[in-house]
Amino acid sequence: MATIVAEPTGIPVVEEHHEMSFIRKYIFSSDHKVIGIQFLFLSLFFLLVGGLLAMLMRWQLAWPGRPMPFGGLFPETMAPDGIMLPEFYISLVTMHGTFMVFFAIMLLLVGVYANYLIPLQIGAPDMAFPRLNMLSFWTAVPAGLIALASFAVEGGAAGAGWTSYAPLSGMPEYSGVSMGQQMWIVSLVLLGLSSILGSTNYITTVINMRAPGMLWTRMPLTVWALFITAILGLLAMPVLSGGLIMLLFDQTIGTHFFLPETGGQPLLWQHLFWFFGHPEVYILILPAMGFVSEILSAGSRKPVFGYKAMVGAIVAIAFLGFIVWGHHMFQSGMNPVLGTSFMVSTMVIAVPSAIKTFNWMGTMWRGNLHFHTPMLFAIGFVMLFVIGGLSGIFMASAPFDIFIHDTYFIVAHIHYVLFGGALFAIFAAIYYWFPKMFGRMMNDRWGKIHFALTFIFFNLAFFPMHTQGLAGMMRRLYDTSGYTHTADLQGTHLLITISAFALFATGVIFAINFFGSMFRGEKAPPNPWNATSLEWQTPSPPKHGNWEQAPVVYHGPHEYSHPDVTDKDWLAQNERPDVVSPAGH
Amino acid sequence: MNWSLPENIATYGGKIDALFWVITIVTGIAFVLVEVGIIWFCVKYRRREGHRAYYTHGSKSLEVLWTAVPALALVALGVYSASVWAYIKGRDAAPSESLHIAVSAKQFEWNVTYAGADEVLGTSDDFSTRNQLHFPVNRPILVWLEAEDVLHSFFIPQLRVKQDAVPGMTIPVWFEATKTGDYQIGCAELCGLGHYRMRARVTIHEPAAYEAWVGEQIAARAASGEPTVVAASADLGNDVGDGTGQHAGHDHSAGGM
Numbered sequence: 001m002a003t004i005v006a007e008p009t010g011i012p013v014v015e016e017h018h019e020m021s022f023i024r025k026y027i028f029s030s031d032h033k034v035i036g037i038q039f040l041f042l043s044l045f046f047l048l049v050g051g052l053l054a055m056l057m058r059w060q061l062a063w064p065g066r067p068m069p070f071g072g073l074f075p076e077t078m079a080p081d082g083i084m085l086p087e088f089y090i091s092l093v094t095m096h097g098t099f100m101v102f103f104a105i106m107l108l109l110v111g112v113y114a115n116y117l118i119p120l121q122i123g124a125p126d127m128a129f130p131r132l133n134m135l136s137f138w139t140a141v142p143a144g145l146i147a148l149a150s151f152a153v154e155g156g157a158a159g160a161g162w163t164s165y166a167p168l169s170g171m172p173e174y175s176g177v178s179m180g181q182q183m184w185i186v187s188l189v190l191l192g193l194s195s196i197l198g199s200t201n202y203i204t205t206v207i208n209m210r211a212p213g214m215l216w217t218r219m220p221l222t223v224w225a226l227f228i229t230a231i232l233g234l235l236a237m238p239v240l241s242g243g244l245i246m247l248l249f250d251q252t253i254g255t256h257f258f259l260p261e262t263g264g265q266p267l268l269w270q271h272l273f274w275f276f277g278h279p280e281v282y283i284l285i286l287p288a289m290g291f292v293s294e295i296l297s298a299g300s301r302k303p304v305f306g307y308k309a310m311v312g313a314i315v316a317i318a319f320l321g322f323i324v325w326g327h328h329m330f331q332s333g334m335n336p337v338l339g340t341s342f343m344v345s346t347m348v349i350a351v352p353s354a355i356k357t358f359n360w361m362g363t364m365w366r367g368n369l370h371f372h373t374p375m376l377f378a379i380g381f382v383m384l385f386v387i388g389g390l391s392g393i394f395m396a397s398a399p400f401d402i403f404i405h406d407t408y409f410i411v412a413h414i415h416y417v418l419f420g421g422a423l424f425a426i427f428a429a430i431y432y433w434f435p436k437m438f439g440r441m442m443n444d445r446w447g448k449i450h451f452a453l454t455f456i457f458f459n460l461a462f463f464p465m466h467t468q469g470l471a472g473m474m475r476r477l478y479d480t481s482g483y484t485h486t487a488d489l490q491g492t493h494l495l496i497t498i499s500a501f502a503l504f505a506t507g508v509i510f511a512i513n514f515f516g517s518m519f520r521g522e523k524a525p526p527n528p529w530n531a532t533s534l535e536w537q538t539p540s541p542p543k544h545g546n547w548e549q550a551p552v553v554y555h556g557p558h559e560y561s562h563p564d565v566t567d568k569d570w571l572a573q574n575e576r577p578d579v580v581s582p583a584g585h
Numbered sequence: 586m587n588w589s590l591p592e593n594i595a596t597y598g599g600k601i602d603a604l605f606w607v608i609t610i611v612t613g614i615a616f617v618l619v620e621v622g623i624i625w626f627c628v629k630y631r632r633r634e635g636h637r638a639y640y641t642h643g644s645k646s647l648e649v650l651w652t653a654v655p656a657l658a659l660v661a662l663g664v665y666s667a668s669v670w671a672y673i674k675g676r677d678a679a680p681s682e683s684l685h686i687a688v689s690a691k692q693f694e695w696n697v698t699y700a701g702a703d704e705v706l707g708t709s710d711d712f713s714t715r716n717q718l719h720f721p722v723n724r725p726i727l728v729w730l731e732a733e734d735v736l737h738s739f740f741i742p743q744l745r746v747k748q749d750a751v752p753g754m755t756i757p758v759w760f761e762a763t764k765t766g767d768y769q770i771g772c773a774e775l776c777g778l779g780h781y782r783m784r785a786r787v788t789i790h791e792p793a794a795y796e797a798w799v800g801e802q803i804a805a806r807a808a809s810g811e812p813t814v815v816a817a818s819a820d821l822g823n824d825v826g827d828g829t830g831q832h833a834g835h836d837h838s839a840g841g842m
């Protein structure tokens with residue numbers, strides 16, 4: 001079949017495409033939509049793995065030394081008689097963080113939605129480099145599998161934390177882990193490569209392939225966020241990769257970059273890691289902010305409040321994100337004068353997040369709020385992200401950080417940002433764009449139940465960690481009952497563990513809804529949310545090549561309730577001004 | 586559940602705790618404002634048939650307001666924090682009359698070297714203890730912190746002190762207790778499988794009792810014929826790790842305990 005469509009851009013809109021084999025279509029596909037969906041399955045799988053590891057940790061914390069259910073399944077080296085060993089606990093801590101940060105949240109936000117949404121939202125037929133895109137996915141797959149396989153090798157999986165501080169990470173004689181740590185490094189180098197390939201592609205696509213009329217000021221905030229995120233990834237990832245390779249050399253060929261005996265510096269690893277790590281934090285939240293801005297706007301039937309300030313805040317965060325990394329190192333032994341300057345830059349970077357929060361509230365103000373599932377998750381995001389943002393101020397203050405650094409307060413903070421923040425936005429995005437991806441709606445009633453239970457159990461599981469941190473409970477302890485100041489917090493552990501189990505169980509509701517709707521869901525119209533951006537102006541799911549007719553953009557991205565449009569409360573970006581009444585934007 | 590910080594027994598602990606309450610109040614106001622605002626909007630502006638949202642792209646004055654207010658509050662907090670930070674962790678922050686003690690961390694124990702009767706580290710009456718830290722109340726203590734193998738972190742919650750110990754560096758950290766009693770050092774930096782049990786007993790004495798304890802220790806070592814001197818290099822007292830640079834390691838591992 002061949003469709004020829006007018007192409008005002010000079011870019012062939014719909015290529016001549018032949019019936020493709022199953023493998024070309026679904027496995028080694030270069031269609032950005034298929035690749036986005038492939039990333040979705042991959043990252044949801046690692047979300048599940050990361051969650052399971054967390055459940056094991058929670059068991060040990062609530063009932064230290066008690067045999068785990070199904071504990072007999074674990075080999076002697078992990079849990080003899082079903083009782084978890086300290087070294088296995090440390091591996092769980094490490095790999096939970098690694099899977100969640102790199103393979104679940106990052107791939108969900110960027111791998112899935114940058115791939116799926118960028119071409120659709122800017123009106124392009126595909127990515128600038130479709131094959132690079134395919135390569136990016138097929139690099140991420142072995143990366144994840146290598147990390148997973150490291151549990152099975154001698155010495156177990158990496159055990160130096162997801163930040164893998166040297167020298168523990170560089171010296172098997174101290175960690176007891178050698179092969180596992182090397183696999184961790186190789187896995188992340190591969191993932192870094194995948195991410196760099198992806199970023200190059202996203203940046204090029206956004207710059208070069210926007211439909212006619214898709215000015216920078218008409219790009220949906222999701223595209224803005226993903227575009228800036230890609231720039232962050234491109235600048236930050238190579239630093240991590242470089243550091244990782246140095247760490248690998250320290251272990252394998254006898255270099256001493258981070259090992260002090262012969263002149264190496266352990267703090268150098270921390271500088272390299274966090275020079276990547278802080279921008280990474282924003283890689284993990286900017287796209288979420290983009291989704292939420294857009295879903296709140298559609299759900300409130302109002303334009304995004306302060307669009308330009310929102311774009312400015314994204315850009316400001318990206319820039320400042322590169323000069324705050326030292327706030328992770330206040331107590332590291334780094335010169336305290338440096339600590340002061342990092343403290344000031346860190347205080348400043350909180351401002352753009354404050355702007356965004358108030359603008360989200362401004363978006364809801366005097367709206368006509370539709371509480372569908374994506375909207376609920378987006379509102380939940382704002383409510384929880386605020387807590388994570390505000391708790392960050394406690395640790396941004398270097399002198400108070402003396403007390404809470406490396407305590408459960410930090411654990412609470414990161415989960416409010418990455419689960420309450422990023423993952424809530426991801427759920428919002430999944431419910432919102434599912435009809436576009438699969439052509440069917442997810443069940444809204446079950447979606448709401450999923451939201452309510454997730455919201456409740458999330459807070460029950462993670463809020464109490466703030467209080468444990470204030471009591472001085474250190475992170476990454478296999479058993480906290482040995483310290484006088486934490487011994488009587490066992491009851492809190494129990495509450496957290498039971499809530500965490502319940503939180504994990506809510507995932508089942510989501511999984512059933514997700515897979516059930518894929519086959520049995522109500523058929524989705526092209527634009528189920530009456531939304532304005534381009535992806536809703538093409539069939540659900542879009543065909544290969546995306547457009548029946550190449551879109552031309554006339555309006556801003558979030559034109560809801562425009563006073564000149566009277567028959568409906570939204571104005572698609574590509575609606576011709578002479579068809580509808582004249583519009584201001 | 587616990588809603589506050591543990592007992593404070595440090596002279597500078599009050600500054601840290603005051604900062605905690607200031608941040609709690611400032612963030613508490615922001616928290617209530619946002620959460621109540623969102624819930625209120627959800628109720629007030631919920632969908633009504635035939636109703637249309639108010640069309641606006643924003644408000645300059647509002648946006649300037651909610652940029653400026655957080656910016657001012659945060660910068661003020663930064664300046665306030667910076668003074669407390671310099672007082673506690675500044676390189677020259679330790680009072681000159683401090684009692685010097687050397688602490689060396691290794692998997693999974695804390696080795697402490699005392700200056701003995703002459704109060705000078707690196708002399709022949711130095712002695713060491715393992716997993717016990719003794720010092721007098723009401724006197725600034727300056728700990729020279731080192732690590733032998735991997736990172737560790739020296740944490741005494743009630744003294745509001747935490748400092749990573751880094752192999753290859755000697756990092757000064759000071760504190761002064763206002764109360765005698767028994768406490769614990771915890772390790773706050775992941776250091777391997779025994780991280781969770783890397784703790785030491787802290788005993789804070791009355792000054793006279795501390796003198797007596799030092800005397801006992803020296804006498805006991807003399808009686809048992811064990812060396813009281815542990816290999817500590819002579820420059821320990823005036824040697825400051827510069828935070829980025831590398832420092833010749835001191836070896837305290839030959840303790841007689």
Ligand SMILES: [Cu+2]
Pocket residue numbers: 277278281324325327328
């Ligand atoms: Cu950071």
Ligand SMILES: [Cu+2]
Pocket residue numbers: 736737738772773774775776777779780781783
């Ligand atoms: Cu430790």
